[in-house]
Amino acid sequence: MNVAGRHLVLVGMMGAGKTTVGRALALRLGRQLHDSDAMIEKREGRTVREIFSDDGEPAFRAIETEVLAEALVDDEPAVIAAAGGVVLSEANRAALRASNARVVWLRADPAVLVERVKSAGHRPLLDDDPAAVLQRMYTERESLYREVADAIVTVDNRSINDVVEAVLR
Numbered sequence: 549m550n551v552a553g554r555h556l557v558l559v560g561m562m563g564a565g566k567t568t569v570g571r572a573l574a575l576r577l578g579r580q581l582h583d584s585d586a587m588i589e590k591r592e593g594r595t596v597r598e599i600f601s602d603d604g605e606p607a608f609r610a611i612e613t614e615v616l617a618e619a620l621v622d623d624e625p626a627v628i629a630a631a632g633g634v635v636l637s638e639a640n641r642a643a644l645r646a647s648n649a650r651v652v653w654l655r656a657d658p659a660v661l662v663e664r665v666k667s668a669g670h671r672p673l674l675d676d677d678p679a680a681v682l683q684r685m686y687t688e689r690e691s692l693y694r695e696v697a698d699a700i701v702t703v704d705n706r707s708i709n710d711v712v713e714a715v716l717r
C-alpha cells in the first residue's frame with residue numbers, strides 16, 4: 549500500500565493491537581505515532597478512565613473528535629492509532645473520508661479480543677462482562693470499520709511483524 553505523503557490510520561476494536569502495531573509501523577516508516585487515547589490523556593492531564601467517570605462518555609467522545617481532527621490536519625505524514633470508538637461518530641468518519649489518509653482496519657475475532665484485553669484494566673467500557681460487550685460492539689461497529697477502511701488486515705494469531713508487513717503490502 550502506498551502511504552508516501554499520507555497519514556496511515558489504524559482503526560479497529562479495543563485489543564486489536566492498534567497501538568503496538570502503530571508503534572512498529574512508526575519505527576519502520578520513520579514517522580511519529582499519534583495515539584488518540586494518549587493525545588487525549590496528555591491534553592486533559594487525566595486518564596481515559598478518569599474522563600469517563602468524571603465527565604461521562606459523551607464528553608470523552610467530543611474530545612476524541614477534536615484530537616482526531618488535530619492529528620489528521622498535521623502536515624507531517626504520521627501513523628495514527630485511532631481508538632476503537634472513533635468510528636461511532638459520523639463526523640469522525642467524514643473526517644477520515646475527507647482526509648487523504650490511508651485507513652487500515654485491524655480486524656480481530658471478538659473471541660481473540662477477549663483474550664487480549666484480559667490483563668488490561670484501563671478500558672472502562674470492559675469492566676462488566678468483556679466477552680459480551682466486545683461481541684455486541686463488534687456487531688455494532690463492523691460495518692463502520694468497513695465503511696472507513698481502504699484495506700482490512702486480519703490480525704488473529706499473527707505476529708506484530710506479520711501484521712506490519714500486511715499493512716504495508
Ligand code: S3P
Nearest residue numbers: 561562563585631632633671672
Ligand atoms: C474505546 C476504546 C479505547 C478507549 C476507550 C473506549 C471504545 O481505546 O478510547 O476505552 O469505545 O472502543 P483503544 O481502542 O485504544 O483501546
